[in-house]
Amino acid sequence: MSGRVLLRGKAWQYGDNIDTDAIIPARYLTSSDPKELAKHCMEDADIGFVKKASEGDFIIAGKNFGCGSSREHAPIAIKAAGISCVIAKSFARIFYRNAFNMGLPIFECPEAVDGIGDGDEIQIDLASGTIRNLKSGREFHANPIPPFMQELIDAGGLINYARSRIAKKAGEK
Amino acid sequence: MLSTITEKILAKHAGREEVSPGELINASVDFALGNDITAPIAIEAFDQIAAPKVFDPSRIALIADHFVPNKDIQSAEQVMRMRRFARKYDIEHFYEVGKMGIEHALLPEMGLVLPGDLVIGADSHTCTYGALGAFSTGVGSTDLAAAMATGEVWLKVPESIKFVYHGRPQQWVSGKDIILYTIGRIGVDGALYRSMEFTGEAIPFLSMADRLSMCNMAIEAGAKTGIIEPDEITLDYVNPRARRGFSPLKSDPGARYHEVVEIDVSAVGLQVAFPPLPSNSRPVEESGDIEVDQVVIGSCTNGRIEDMRVAAQLLKGHKVHPNVRCLIIPATPSVYKQCNSEGLIDIFLDAEAAVCTPTCGPCLGGHMGILAKGERALATTNRNFVGRMGHPESEVYLAGPAVAAATAIVGKISGPEQILAKTSDRK
Numbered sequence: 001m002s003g004r005v006l007l008r009g010k011a012w013q014y015g016d017n018i019d020t021d022a023i024i025p026a027r028y029l030t031s032s033d034p035k036e037l038a039k040h041c042m043e044d045a046d047i048g049f050v051k052k053a054s055e056g057d058f059i060i061a062g063k064n065f066g067c068g069s070s071r072e073h074a075p076i077a078i079k080a081a082g083i084s085c086v087i088a089k090s091f092a093r094i095f096y097r098n099a100f101n102m103g104l105p106i107f108e109c110p111e112a113v114d115g116i117g118d119g120d121e122i123q124i125d126l127a128s129g130t131i132r133n134l135k136s137g138r139e140f141h142a143n144p145i146p147p148f149m150q151e152l153i154d155a156g157g158l159i160n161y162a163r164s165r166i167a168k169k170a171g172e173k
Numbered sequence: 174m175l176s177t178i179t180e181k182i183l184a185k186h187a188g189r190e191e192v193s194p195g196e197l198i199n200a201s202v203d204f205a206l207g208n209d210i211t212a213p214i215a216i217e218a219f220d221q222i223a224a225p226k227v228f229d230p231s232r233i234a235l236i237a238d239h240f241v242p243n244k245d246i247q248s249a250e251q252v253m254r255m256r257r258f259a260r261k262y263d264i265e266h267f268y269e270v271g272k273m274g275i276e277h278a279l280l281p282e283m284g285l286v287l288p289g290d291l292v293i294g295a296d297s298h299t300c301t302y303g304a305l306g307a308f309s310t311g312v313g314s315t316d317l318a319a320a321m322a323t324g325e326v327w328l329k330v331p332e333s334i335k336f337v338y339h340g341r342p343q344q345w346v347s348g349k350d351i352i353l354y355t356i357g358r359i360g361v362d363g364a365l366y367r368s369m370e371f372t373g374e375a376i377p378f379l380s381m382a383d384r385l386s387m388c389n390m391a392i393e394a395g396a397k398t399g400i401i402e403p404d405e406i407t408l409d410y411v412n413p414r415a416r417r418g419f420s421p422l423k424s425d426p427g428a429r430y431h432e433v434v435e436i437d438v439s440a441v442g443l444q445v446a447f448p449p450l451p452s453n454s455r456p457v458e459e460s461g462d463i464e465v466d467q468v469v470i471g472s473c474t475n476g477r478i479e480d481m482r483v484a485a486q487l488l489k490g491h492k493v494h495p496n497v498r499c500l501i502i503p504a505t506p507s508v509y510k511q512c513n514s515e516g517l518i519d520i521f522l523d524a525e526a527a528v529c530t531p532t533c534g535p536c537l538g539g540h541m542g543i544l545a546k547g548e549r550a551l552a553t554t555n556r557n558f559v560g561r562m563g564h565p566e567s568e569v570y571l572a573g574p575a576v577a578a579a580t581a582i583v584g585k586i587s588g589p590e591q592i593l594a595k596t597s598d599r600k
Contacts, residue, residue, distance in 0.1 A: 017361055017450060021558045025565075026537040030240060030247035032214045044560040064362040064395060068558060069537070070297040072214050072313040093366050093397055094297055098313035148197040148327070162222045162319035169323070 005126040007084045007105075008134075009056035013118035016062035018045055020095065023066065023074040034080035037073050041081035055082035058124070060116050062088065066095025075104045085124055087131065087142070089113050100149050101158040107131070107142035115140060175425040177333045178402055179368040182308040182422055186291040194332040194431075203290040203307075205320045206234040208276055208533075209241060211295035211313075213251045216258045218318030227262045228324030234266035234285060235259050236276040239533045241269065244540040274505025274531045277301040277389060277473035281381075282505055284414030288403040288421035293317065293326050298473050298555065300391045304384035305411060306403035306421050308368075311392060331397045332431035333368040338375035340439030345589050347483070348383025349475055349553065349573035351375075352390045353444040355436065357454035365395035367431060370424065375438040376401060381410045382479035386573075389474045390555050393451040443588050446571040448557045457576050457588040467550040468499045468581040469562075470574055471529070472536045475553035476504025478511045480574040485517040487578035487592050488524040494584030499526035500535065500542045526581065538562045544569075551580045 022045035024037055031037065042049035042059075059065075059078065065088035066074060075098045078086065086099070089110040099106045105126055112131045116122055121134040129142035145153070155161040174191045176184065184192040186200040207215050212235050219227075227233055235255050240248035252269060259267035266285060273279070277298050280286045288306035292299060295317035302309035312326065320326050336355060356363070369391045376384075384401050391399025403411075403421040411419070445460045447453040470476075470484050481503055493499040501521050503509040509531065512518050521528050535542030536554040544550055544563030550570070552562070557569040570586060579587040 019556075019558045021537075021556070021561050025560055026210075026539055029210045029539075030245060030251065032217070032251075044565045064365065067361060067395060068297065068556060070211060070295055070299075070311040070313055072211070072295075072315060076214075090362065090365060092362070092395055094311050094313060094392075097316060101313055101315040101319075146197070152327075158315050158319050159218055159221050162224075162322050165319075165323045165325065166222070166224050 006123060007056065007126060008123045009058055009084060010054065011058045011060045011116045011120045011122045012049065012053060013116070014045055014059065014061040017064045017067055018061050019068035020066055020071050020074040021068055024071065024077040029071065029073055032073060034076050037077035038080035041077040050081060053081060053083065056084045057082065058122060059083055059086045060113055061086065062113060063090045065091050067092035070094045072098045072102065075099045075102055079104045087112055100152055103153065103157045109140055109142035112140035112142065175428045177370060177428045177430070178306065178400055178422050178424045179308055179333050179370065179398065180330060182289060182291055183328065183330055192330045194330050196330045198328055198330060199325050200291055200328055202293055202320050202324055202326050204232050204286055204292045205294065205317055206236060206276060206280065206299070207295040207314070207317045208239050209237040209248065209251050209255060210239045211317065212255045214314035215295055215317040215321065216254055218315045219321055222318060222322045224322035227264070227321045230263040231265045233264050233321055234268070234276070234280060235264055236273060236279065237269040238273055238275050238531070239537065240539050241273065241532055242530065272506065275473045275476055275533055278476055278504035278508065281305060281385065282414070282507060284411065284416045287411060287415055287417070287419035288407060289419050293320055297392045298389050300396065300398045301385050301389040301473060303388035303391065303398045303400035304381060306401060306407055308398055308400065310398045331366055331368045333370050334364055335430040335433045336369060336371050337433060337435045338371065338373035338438045339435065340375055340437050341378050342375060342438050343442065345443055345575040346441060347573040347575070348379055348386035350444045351438060351441055352387040353446050353451065353454040353571060354441045356390065356394045356452045359394055359434065361393060361450050361452045362395040364391065367396055369394065369396045369399045371399060371401045377404065377406065380479055381406060382477040385477070386474050390451065393555060443576050444572065445576060445586055446557055448568045448570065449559045451555065451557060451571060457572070457586065460586045463570070463586040464549070464584055465497060465551045465580055465586065466548040467542060467544065468497055468577050469502070469535050469542060469550060469552035469554060470577045471502025471504060472533065472554040473504065474555045475574050476502055476508065478508050480553065481508065481512050481517050483574040484578040485520045487575065487589055488526065488582065489520045491524055491582045491592065493525045493581045496584050497581055499581040500529055501526050502529045502534065503531060505531055535562055551577055551586055553577050
């Protein structure tokens, strides 16, 4: 079971349809090194992002965050840039999968997106999905993580999950 | 229960009688693919899974198509990692320069993806194969690694939206125009998480190239896949190519859809999608006076022989406008060869267009046609996001091959009528 994890940091606000080319432009995809990718995180959406974001901060975005390409480099860049969680009104489906598969926490919560300002200090309880704007004192509740996704997270991501599937198949033979 | 084609394919691959939208399933995979950008991360994840072998070396394709011919040392190293992995695990379908084509043009052409299949690919445009009546969807690199190891993928059964296309397309109007129009109607998240099923009396008028273009861009509406029931046109395409057996499936009449969208195709004109979203589409006549610096004709959306023929038909006897660079990229070696034997390459070269070897290159701002600050391109590709083809302050307009060829000649975004008028003036 996952324990209670409280994350605290600043929220950086973005609009709708932030695509993976904006999160990590293709010109940097000759590398898959997280440190290298982190240097260019969000570059074409906000050239100043890497400078202003600190370890543990949050990205807050409108609908369809992560649309476009399947590049896992996008959640890798976000995670390696120190972002602890992304909250959006909705996520594009491949980004959603990738985030779970590699263990970047994400939450869908339109009310929180509307109720958090750029640069606000916020706190999230990962287990319950409770988001608190420490500036305004308002509290929001994200949709809970679906049980299968929780199973993936508890297994330690898709790599471990696949490893256990292979062991199970070998056992059946 | 009455089911859609999507639900039937997923049920079959999950070993179930039926499945319902919203259910999470573990499904077997008929074919999995990755490219030189996504495969290196998948290979690393595969090594971490520590599987002794891949699930089936004949059902995986690794295609080096994005930054090739290798644009720099780093991209050469990414391809080298793929090559080593392919040799180590006897991957039958590893393709690089010479045999390589753009993945989503190459695999259908080679008969490696088939009706009724479940295909996953670490590339968002994997949804292209829905045109064959397959359930085919883009995933991330870790998903590809898990599928290479286990032959399985986790999927949420999507709801389906039924698009009913009435009427007959006008001359010059292609699958690209129909899908740009459709995305313009529903928006870039109009089909988020859902399957777009394309149906209606207009479908038999559409070639496989048109259908592949349409399904290719389902992801640009946020969809999990685009899909078209196999018909005679599909089977005529697939039968001579198929490398293995397959079983086409169809939706049950009365199957449940989240939504039904009706579109009169006969009223859809040639489209142009303005930056920075594929949903910003409008008729070419309403695009105004827009000069361009570059035209790109190619990509997994429009790099097939049918697209090349349309471009050649318009470029024949003309010159590319002096202010425009026109890049033509046949998507696969066999499309290239066909262009050559039909005399299209001569037409392109006489028009002073450049004909490039197959690559995704400029579409994603990789190489082979990058834009400078303030430059503008019109392309037959699928994305016009900020900075997609180069500098963040450059622009991409999307269209089909007829508008692209006409624009290359006129130097401004134009439809083919302007070229045909010009041609008859000279007679």
